[in-house]
Amino acid sequence: MGRRRLRGHRGDAVGALPEAIAALSQTLPAGPSPEIFRRAKFDRPEAAPALWQLLFRVLSPLPADGASASRASPASPALEAQVHLVKSALRSQGYPRRALAQLPEDGSQGSRELLLALAWLLARGPLLEQLLAQTRVRLGDEIPLCECETLASAGPLPPRREADGPVDIRHLQWLMGKLRFQWRKLITSQQEQCALLGKIHSYTRGCHSDRSLGHLSVAETELFRDPEGGRQLLQRLESENVRLEAALVWRRQELVFWKWMDTVLGACPLEASQPTLLPRTPTVGASELELVARELQALHEELRGAAEPRRVAWEARAGGRGPERTAVQRASQEAVGRELAALQRAWEQGEALAQPHGPRRLVKRDAGASGGPGLRAAELIGVLRSRETCLEAVLGRLQTRCWQELTRLAGARPGLLWILPPGR
Amino acid sequence: MLPADCSRRLVAELRDALDACAERQQQLERSLRVSRRLLRTWEPVETPAAEPAPGPETNEEVPSPACTPSRQELKELELLTQALEKAVRVRKGMSKARERHEALSLKSGDAATSATTASAPSRASSQVWSRASETKPPRGAHQTTVPARGLPEGRLPSVGDRTRMARGARATKPGPGLRDQQIPPSAAPQAPEAFTLKEKGILLKLPMAYRKAASQNSRLWAQFSSTQTSDSRDAATTAKTQFLQKMKMMSGWPGSGLSAAEVEAEVGLLRKACSLLRWQMEEELSADPADWMQEYHCLLTLEGLQAITGQCLHRVQELRAAVAGQQLRPWPEGRCPRASMPCEGRTDSSWSPQLLLYxxxxxxxxxxxxxxxxxxxxxxxxxxxxxxxxxxxxxxxxxxxxxxxxxxxxxxxxxxxxxxxxxxxxxxxxxxx
The missing domain is CATH 1.20.5 (Single alpha-helices involved in coiled-coils or other helix-helix interfaces)
Structure with a gap:
């Protein structure tokens, strides 16, 4: 404690920067030694491989610990592949420096550029928070509340498998059927898992040292069954604690780091402003963009079709306008303006989709038991039910639209009887 | 047959959906395996915490169960109960033997007496006892082979007696006679009952090292996730913003700033906008205006929605231009990692230990x-x-x-x-x- 205060007095002088860098490298997954950072400032080539690897780890997070055990920690790809991936990942996130893209692919050079890229990632958003959350040791039983968690824990995607050639529509129907079957299987397994969790929780009630939790989780009960696994869990927990402590130190000290980074950036030559032409490939976003563009276009047409006749009819009827009527109209205009502005805010700020978010530890507590902090399952069920209703309505509307479209198209071939299946 | 490019896109979409499902299934299967294994019988490791651990957070404070005996005590109890039950059988066997007119000779006999004399009041928890008494003694031919002598005349132990005797015996040490007595194979002490979570889960106690690390961990996470700001944090935020600006100024890329990730986020927003606009339109169209004012309100709303949709379409054009003009390159493997996608409308991804109560x-x-x-x-x-x-x-x-x-x-x-x-x-x- 005393030593820290002493360093605080000295301010940016000798002690603070190494401390900040040490804290940073301790927080990062497999962070390199602080010495690497110092060498990178002077663009020393020996620091480059370690920093490529670090950026690779930062940009392609490993799957969460629960999954990694069974996947037997995938071997890192060759340095060259890592270089390639880091470059394109930074590019897709909008990294501004061209010098990085021009570094040799063998990963032998560019330590200063890499340091800048790391600083860019750190400055842009809560990178350390994300990294820590991704590799967090899960002690409790959890149910992800939001899709983003299910997806984020899965790690990098396998390459997309596309059809080799043209397929029959029956193949699509078969795939759809398979999908429905998988969901059904998933729901059954999930029900069983809930039942087992409920049992484990009630059989171990009162066993947890933390009284707000009460019972043990599956991982904690496993400690007793599998001592070796338990030792590993403890080790991971302890090393996470070290990382968290380092992250807290980093937060206190990071200002010094940013001042230092300013000098690193100052040592770089200004880049000439000329675009390099890279081969153009369609992005994933492009097809999504076209999909939404088509939807918007259709909506625009429908709105025009609805509004124009109404306007014509309105103008025809409202021949002579009294001053009183004009006032009412102005009030209407203002009211509609406000409503539409609220609607626009709803999607821009995400107000409409307020949904509990973030993993939470499942705790079984008797209905009568007094409260305490924590979200109640009943509340969440309410939120999910209204979301379900809303989504069902959306799907229903889409299906109705499809039916209307099909009936219109079927008009091209009269003399057919369309008999709908029962149950609708 | 569907056209090739259409097939390619649709099959890829469906396979993505199937993969996502299969991944969930795999995760679920993994946790199911672990949970199922825990609910079968297994032998728990003797953790240091089995001994009473000092500190303010020991189990004694937990209201249920009122009193939990240690494993060692339980084992002793079990052995004792078996011995006592045997003693009771010996008595019964004796009585039967008598009915058969004492056909056999008797050898040793102080076992039963030691059992009857032990009648001190019960002290141990009834919970443990009820479990021990449920284990039925094996019945066998030894009833006739181990007779007893010196039994009080004419008194046969009833079921009630048996319970009382056994309960009383727990307070005293088993007499030496009971141990020395020759025990036939079928009455040998059974191995301790197999561990099941259902019956003995409540006795588990987390090891001290784990408890310490876990409570430190949740404290650190809480500290880490707290959003309190300080002067130094504000200064760091300013420094970061300046750093980003300076870097952009010094960069060689043309400054028409949208990255692939940003385009994707914008597309997400447009998708959300589209569904909200459509919903609003349908609300308006399904309403039946009662007077000219409502009719006018509906007209204005529809026109307003049309204008907003027009703005969205304009944004689409801009995004198209950005996608086309910027030589955006996708990930070498074809897709961006999903981990980089933030949840809609949420940017904080930090974890804090929160509970979901059911x-x-x-x-x-x-x-x-x-x-x-x-x-x-x-x-x-x-x-x-x-x-x-x-x-x-x-x-x-x-x-x-x-x-x-x-x-x-x-x-x-x-x-x-x-x-x-x-x-x-x-x-x-x-x-x-």
């Missing part, structure tokens, strides 16, 4: 099923849109008189209007004459 298994099952149902509906809606965009152009461009048109219509109807579950029937309505 009161019954039923409630938990409802919650989990609903969550899956919502995920499934979201996927279905996405697939519906993709299929609509690809399949309707096919239906409208193919020749309605051609042989495959009806087949296509029927499949499209099933996929798009029935979720692939049902089919419609199409009949040729032949003219009557």
């Amino acid at each position: 009161s019954s298994t039923k409630e938990l099952q409802t919650l989990a099923a609903l969550r899956l149902r919502v995920a499934m509906l979201e996927q279905q809606i996405h697939l519906e849109k993709v299929l609509m965009a690809e399949l309707f152009p096919l239906v409208s461009t193919r020749d309605p008189q051609g042989p495959s048109w009806l087949v296509l219509c029927r499949a499209v109807h099933s996929l798009l209007c029935e979720g692939g579950e049902r089919f419609l029937t199409i009949l040729q309505d032949e003219p009557a004459d």
Whole structure:
């Protein structure tokens, strides 16, 4: 404690920067030694491989610990592949420096550029928070509340498998059927898992040292069954604690780091402003963009079709306008303006989709038991039910639209009887 | 057959959906395996915490169960109970032997006496006892081979006696006679009952090292996730912003700033906008205006929605230009990692230890099923849109008189209007004459 205060007095002088860098490298997954950072400032080539690897780890997070055990920690790809991936990942996130893209692919050079890229990632958003959350040791039983968690824990995607050639529509129907079957299987397994969790929780009630939790989780009960696994869990927990402590130190000290980074950036030559032409490939976003563009276009047409006749009819009827009527109209205009502005805010700020978010530890507590902090399952069920209703309505509307479209198209071939299946 | 590019896109979408499902299934299977194993019998390791641990957070404070004996005590109890039960059997055997007119000679006999004299009041928890007394003694031929002597005349132990005797005996040490007595093989002490979570889970106690690390961990996470700001944090935020600006100024890329990730985020916003706008439009169209004021309100709203949709379409044009003009390159493997996608409208991804409280298994099952149902509906809606965009152009461009048109219509109807579950029937309505 005393030593820290002493360093605080000295301010940016000798002690603070190494401390900040040490804290940073301790927080990062497999962070390199602080010495690497110092060498990178002077663009020393020996620091480059370690920093490529670090950026690779930062940009392609490993799957969460629960999954990694069974996947037997995938071997890192060759340095060259890592270089390639880091470059394109930074590019897709909008990294501004061209010098990085021009570094040799063998990963032998560019330590200063890499340091800048790391600083860019750190400055842009809560990178350390994300990294820590991704590799967090899960002690409790959890149910992800939001899709983003299910997806984020899965790690990098396998390459997309596309059809080799043209397929029959029956193949699509078969795939759809398979999908429905998988969901059904998933729901059954999930029900069983809930039942087992409920049992484990009630059989171990009162066993947890933390009284707000009460019972043990599956991982904690496993400690007793599998001592070796338990030792590993403890080790991971302890090393996470070290990382968290380092992250807290980093937060206190990071200002010094940013001042230092300013000098690193100052040592770089200004880049000439000329675009390099890279081969153009369609992005994933492009097809999504076209999909939404088509939807918007259709909506625009429908709105025009609805509004124009109404306007014509309105103008025809409202021949002579009294001053009183004009006032009412102005009030209407203002009211509609406000409503539409609220609607626009709803999607821009995400107000409409307020949904509990973030993993939470499942705790079984008797209905009568007094409260305490924590979200109640009943509340969440309410939120999910209204979301379900809303989504069902959306799907229903889409299906109705499809039916209307099909009936219109079927008009091209009269003399057919369309008999709908029962149950609708 | 569907055209090649259409096939490629649709099959890829469906396979993505299947992969996502399979991944969930795998995760679930993993945790199911662990949970199932825990609910079968297993031998727990002797943890240091089995001894009473000091500190303020020991189990003694937990109200239920009132008093939990240690494993060692339990084992002793079990042995003792077995011995006592044997003593009772010996008595019974004696009485039967007597009924057979004392055909056999008697050898040793102080076992029963030691059992009857032990009648001190019960001290141990009744919970433990009730479990021990449930284990039925094996009944065998030894009833006749181990007779007893010196039994009080004419007094046979009843069932009640047996319980009282056994309960009393727990307070005293078993007499030496009981141990020295020759025990036939079938009455040898049984191995301690197998551990099941259901019966003995409540006795588990977390090791001290784990408890320490876990409580430190949750404290650190809470500290880390707290959003309190300080002067130094504000200064760091300013420094970071300046750093980013300076870097952008010094960079060589043309400054038409949208990255692939940003385009994707914008597309997400537009998608959300589109569904809200459509919803609002349908609200307006389904309402029945009662007077001219409401009618006017509806007209203005529809026109306003039209204008906003126009703005969105304009934004689409800008994004198209950004995508085309910027030589955005996708990930070498074809797709961006999903981990980099933030949840809609949320940017904080930091974790803090929060609880989700449930009161019954039923409630938990409802919650989990609903969550899956919502995920499934979201996927279905996405697939519906993709299929609509690809399949309707096919239906409208193919020749309605051609042989495959009806087949296509029927499949499209099933996929798009029935979720692939049902089919419609199409009949040729032949003219009557």
